[in-house]
Amino acid sequence: ELRQGCNINLSLSALGTVIDKLVKGNGHVPYRSSPLTMLLKDSLGGNSKTVMFANIGPADINTAETISTLRFADRAKQIENKPVKNLDPKDQHIADLKAQVEDLKKRLARGGR
Numbered sequence: 001e002l003r004q005g006c007n008i009n010l011s012l013s014a015l016g017t018v019i020d021k022l023v024k025g026n027g028h029v030p031y032r033s034s035p036l037t038m039l040l041k042d043s044l045g046g047n048s049k050t051v052m053f054a055n056i057g058p059a060d061i062n063t064a065e066t067i068s069t070l071r072f073a074d075r076a077k078q079i080e081n082k083p084v085k086n087l088d089p090k091d092q093h094i095a096d097l098k099a100q101v102e103d104l105k106k107r108l109a110r111g112g113r
Contacts, residue, residue: 011036016072018044023078047083052076 014034021029022045031041043050054073056066087095 010034015040016075019072019075019079023075044079045081047086048081049083050079050081 011034018037
């Protein structure tokens with residue numbers, strides 16, 4: 001159990017490092033430093049929307065852990081992803097052509113300008 005707890009703490013520490021790098025936006029993001037961060041790579045810094053739940057407890061004995069969890073969740077909340085709908089190249093080309101047609105229709109309606 002002690003070894004498992006150590007591994008969990010190492011993974012959470014690596015996750016914290018990855019989150020800090022993503023929030024600050026400086027340099028290489030060390031996703032490969034832990035199996036957990038490798039698993040969460042697409043969710044954290046990729047092309048997706050992600051939800052995180054922070055489980056906290058109201059008991060006095062859990063105060064330090066609760067504060068640590070809330071700080072961690074706050075850092076994670078600061079990650080900014082800009083997910084884009086993945087389209088097949090043909091679908092993307094069709095969407096581009098439709099946008100071009102709409103633009104040309106608007107230009108014609110204004111008198112060709």
